[in-house]
Amino acid sequence: MDNSFDSLLNVSAVPQDDKVQAFIAESKNNRNRCYELSEQVTAQVATDGQMLQKYLDVQSTFDRYTANNALLILAQRPDAQKLGDYGYWRSQGTYVxxxxxxxxxxxxxxGKNYEREDGSMGTFYNAKKLYDISQTTLTDKHIEEVKHDERSVIRALVSNPPANIVAAEPDQMPDEKGAYFEPEENCIYVRKGMDAQEIFQSLVPELVFAGYAEGNPHYDRNEDAFHAYCVSYMLSKKYGMDISQFDFTHAPEFFENMEPQEVRGELSKARDAANAISRRMARVLEQDKNLNYRQQGKTEAEQKEPEAKTGEQKAQEHDRGEVR
Structure with a gap:
């Protein structure tokens, strides 16, 4: 009779080779699934203005993700608020x-780079699993919106621009525009007297044009009008501006006869332009936030100081026997 326990230990074991093969097969299936989803949702976005707007909503929420990954999020969970893998959610004290x-x-x-048959270099892509906050055990799944006052937003918007920004009288503006980029002067003229909402939505597309024109001798405003419109929408949504006036009904005309890869390229161009502006704004808004924290801490310290002095005075009075 075999008194060894070794035989009991391997009852549920899976050979290592089988585990590796299963992992490889799953990874391949997930990667192919991503490719299929990307093609499907790209076709929908290119032919349906409402789908394009939903994509822009996702991209404005997940601005650090590539256009292709924003499309994948749109295809799988368009209402996602915050994403992370297993490890991220564990680090946040919660679980999927x-x-x-x-x-x-x-x-x-x-993933890794590889050399194609023609000698050019390509990149392998791996599918990664993410989960939305709504898929976790967190009891409070509300994502607190970071709100900035209008003055801070406008100050951040005009910081370190790709062209000079000059305030102009209303009668000096072409076609009564709120803002206009003049490439020959490398200057953006902004109409005086506008409120924060008007300044933001007039200035953003002109900043996009200025960014595209920088170092580009073939700059054409008409070619970039669609991208500027998309950027204006994404940043308006991101920074809490009114988006009710945006209309993407005719957007499919822009993508007409484009291959899916070309469509994703145009979406990437708009996403990159939005991020260029948003990065500049983020630096200023972060500085404002840190300054507010320091001022708030100073105010609290000043409020506590009289109380400390009163306590010290009472202690001195007690030592002199003046407290009864």
Missing amino acids: KRVERQSPILILEP
Whole structure:
């Protein structure tokens, strides 16, 4: 009779080779699934203005993600608020619900480079599993919006621009525009007397044009009008401006006869322009936030100082026997 316990230890074991093969197969399936989803949702975005607007909503929320991954998020969970993998959510003190573990949001991340047959270099992409905050065990799934006052937003918007910004009288503005980029002067003229909302939505597209014109001898305003419109929408949504006047009904005309890869390229161009502006704004808004924290801490310290002095005075009075 075998008294060894070794045989009991391997009852549920899976050979290592089988695990590796299963992992490889799953990774391949997930990667192919991403490619299929990307093609499908790209076709929808290119032919349906409402779908394009939903994509821009997702991209404005997840501005650090590539256009292709924003499309994948749109295809799988368009209402996502905050994404992370298993490790991220564990670090936040929460876990992905068991029932949600088989419903990940797949995105593509670049892996190793490889050489094609023609000698050019390519990149392997790997599918990564993410989960939205709504798929976790967090009891409070509300994402607190970061709000900035209008003055801070406008100050951030005009910081370090790609062209000079000059306030102009209303009668000096072409076609009564709120703002206009003049490439020959490398200057953006902004009409005086506008409120923050008007300044923001007039100035953003002109900043986009100025960014495209920088170092580009073939700059053409008409070619970039669609991208500027998309950027204006994304940043308006991101910074809490009114978006009710935006209309993407005719957007499919822009993508007409484009291949899916070309469509994603145009979306990437708008996303990159939005990020260029948003990065500049973020630096200023972060400085404002830190300054407010320091001022708030100073105010609290000043409020506590009289109380401390009163306590010190009472102690001195007690030592002199004056407190009864």
